[in-house]
Amino acid sequence: MATKAVPAATPLSVSIDDVRAAQARISGSIVRTPTLISKTLSKLTGATVYLKFENLQFTAAYKERGALNTLLQLDEAARAKGVIAASAGNHAQGLAYHATRLGIPSTIVMPVNTPIVKVTQTEGHGATVILHGETFDAAYAHSRTLEAERGFTFIHPFDDARVIAGQGTAALEMLEDVPEIDMLVVPIGGGGLISGSSVVAKSEGRSVEVVGVQAELFPSMYNRIHHTEMPCAGDTLAEGIAVKEPGGITAGIVEALVDDIVLVGERRLEESVSLLLQIEKTVVEGAGAAGLAALLSEPERFKGRTVGTILCGGNIDTRLLANVLLRDLARSGRLARLSVRLQDRPGALFNVAKIFQEQGVNILELYHQRIFTTLPAKGLTLDVECETRDRNHLDRLITALRRAQYEVKQIELA
Known part of the structure; x- marks a missing residue:
């Protein structure tokens, strides 16, 4: 085109x-x-x-690029009063880091549900973090209020020509x-x-x-x-x-x-x-x-x-x-969770595990389910999380289980 x-x-x-x-x-x-x-x-x-x-x-x-390009164009009065932004992501950290490096006070408004790791990282770069509102829109509105009240310079994460140029x-x-x-x-x-x-x-x-x-x-x-x-x-x-x-x-x-x-x-x-x-x-x-x-x-x-x-x-x-x-490993067949129907009798688990061993498949986790199941009282479901080499290896395992008369179903990811 x-x-x-x-x-x-x-x-x-x-x-x-x-x-x-x-x-x-x-x-x-x-x-x-x-x-x-x-x-x-x-x-x-x-x-x-x-x-x-x-x-x-x-x-x-x-995000450091646009934030820094904007900070370097502020006059002395704006630098002295400080900058403010609303962000729970990379803009917050980039702005905080370079503002602190340049001696410019920075305030970042984040929603109250921001993950604590993002709050601590931003504070670690020298910003004052204010948690306000349940949504980004609420945090943004509060940041613009503080801008007007305290004389801060608001630095937008994207809709600013200086940020775009950076x-x-x-x-x-x-x-x-x-x-x-x-x-x-x-x-x-x-x-x-x-x-x-x-x-x-x-x-x-x-x-x-x-x-x-x-x-x-x-x-x-x-x-x-x-x-x-x-x-x-x-x-x-x-x-x-x-x-x-x-x-x-x-x-x-x-x-x-x-x-x-x-x-x-x-x-x-x-x-x-x-x-x-x-x-x-x-x-x-x-x-x-x-x-x-x-x-x-x-x-x-x-x-x-x-x-x-x-x-x-x-x-x-x-x-x-x-x-x-x-x-991703599960989608490629290298990890799988199989649901196998067993009869509740001695040796049942041993016999099915033997097939995994014969096929060279590593068992990671086993989940026996006797109570919360639609099977009869003498039936049980065994969920097996296992590790294979690739999709073909997994297919061979499933084929071997079915040849041994086991009812088996792979639990798929969305």
Whole structure:
């Protein structure tokens, strides 16, 4: 498809000069993260895949770029009074870290149900954290009230030209390092990162195609651009891009410059987090894996292209990460839970375990169920969690159990 170009008649809120100025401004205070080819993911997807490791920033996310670019443009009076933001995510930590480093007081308003680890991390970067309201909207409203009452400068997580220009430096670095990239695949939440990236992609004679990625559960920018009304709700792994209302500035840039938006499901997001850890040995959050999820969801859309995608963050709860990895093992057949019907008699457990041993399958957990079952009183259900080499190995085990006249059912994941 033909790529969009910068509109000549309607100047955008952010220019390539703004992004280059931001790059000069923040250089030396943020990590110039590497852009590396992934040969394995390239083979898997059919595209030539380059990854930008923004999860290697000090606060593990690209959000530092826009926050710092904004902080450095404040006058002395604003610096003295301090800054405020509403955020329960990466913007909070990036803003807090750089504000403290520059000697600027920072206040972050978070919903009262924010996980304690995010509160302590933000406080650890030197911010004053205020817990207010049950929702982000309530926290945001309170932050704007405090801005007016106390003279703070509010720093928006995405709908600010200075923030957008800062975020665009990630794409600028990527295309400087690998100029042969002809497509950027960028996660979209509020739209700051893709707005800055698309300004870079369409500037200075470049004609790089820009494809945005949103979680299917939160297609807010997709709705705005395509005038649809799909619901924005649900528990997505990609909470970093779970934004119900995109920005006004960002929506204008996206509509002008972004060529396409792809929606990805939760299963692909989980698979992508797992693949990046297994293949690239790097931890990313759900939003950071969204670009790879798009490549896996629509391989024909990207086949043969030289694709750059930004691993925009690595802040994922360790327990959640463990669940994602184990669920991926289960989907690949390497972990399984089988429900086997037995008769309640001596040797029943031994006999079924013998088949597992003969097939070389490792038993991890056993669950006998005699009481809460629809079987007759002399029947029982045995649930077995086991570890196999792959899907074929699991299939051989199930076949062996059925040949031995056992009624067996695999408990599948959603």
